[in-house]
Amino acid sequence: MSEVLVLVEHVDGQIKKVTLELLTLARRLGAPSAVWTGPGYSAEAKARLAEHGAEKIYVADSADITDYVVAPKVDLLAQLVSSVSPAAVLVAATAEAKEIAGRLAVRTDSGVLTDVVGIEEGLVADQSIFGGGVNVRARVTKGLPIIAVRPNASPVEAAAGAGAEEQVSVAVSDASKTARVVERVKEEKGARPELTEAAIVVSGGRGVGSAENFSLIEKLADSLGAAVGASRAATDAGWYPHQFQVGQTGKTVSPQLYIAAGISGAIQHRAGMQTAKTIVAVNKDPEAPIFELADFGVVGDLNQVVPQLTEEIAKRK
């Protein structure tokens, strides 16, 4: 069975959930081989990858990989592609990994598919394109299929793999060393899950009315163990930080449950959330476009509905 390379996403050695989703997908396409880049590899990381089906784990922990912007990771993947001739390369559809996918496609003269939300028999990918407005099924017809899959788009299922470890030294070309990382600043992390990885997202829009009132959204999110998101109207107003903006010019989320409170459902907002499995909208305007998209809707004032919802959830715990 051909190998399927899966580029591991990790932060300081903590493997991100999307990697486990990719390994689960890769098992249907061939023998999953995890590709670890940078420091932080540990026995715990190895066990976690193997538990989710990694037959092989290529480990490239070279300073060159972390000191330079994306290109060395492309060098590494290109090197592995040429030595193992995989059936496909899977990466997460994050900003960095999509850049890696694009560069690798150029390097290997292959086709690339991004923002994929599912992969079927014959490596046919379901893609959400044009800001989520159109869904297409596509297949790479030239070279190696390089596929960037959205976080949360597919389930995580554990299944043991051999987890055979292989240290890889990567020959980083001079051309890949033209942009050096000079400083890394750690983003303050709260107790809430990361927005793009969260299974539940509660977002607030202009209807929330003020920065202070976002505490209603936060309380509901915390009662559900959810991440908080916001529309651009809310972030532009300075009510919530820009990094939590969901939409075309913000983050793309694909959670199991997306609750939109006081959000009208503009096309640019939908672009970032319409692949959520279940959408619940709270809006005082029954004609708001978000209701066309929502699986469940509450017509009402969020100042009343959201606290009641939080209270009901608390009672069930």
Ligand SMILES: Cc1cc2nc3c(=O)[nH]c(=O)nc-3n(C[C@H](O)[C@H](O)[C@H](O)COP(=O)(O)OP(=O)(O)OC[C@H]3O[C@@H](n4cnc5c(N)ncnc54)[C@H](O)[C@@H]3O)c2cc1C
């Ligand atoms: C190039 C471009 C890129 C953009 N990118 C993004 C993006 O990434 N993300 C994004 O979100 N937008 C983006 N926008 C902006 C987008 O077009 C909308 O303006 C924005 O999404 C509107 O945000 P909103 O739904 O919060 O506000 P509004 O459209 O003003 O809607 C507010 C909603 O709240 C409801 N409401 C008001 N009070 C209450 C209450 N008390 N209780 C319940 N409901 C209430 C109203 O009925 C209304 O439906 C972009 C626009 C452009 C041009």
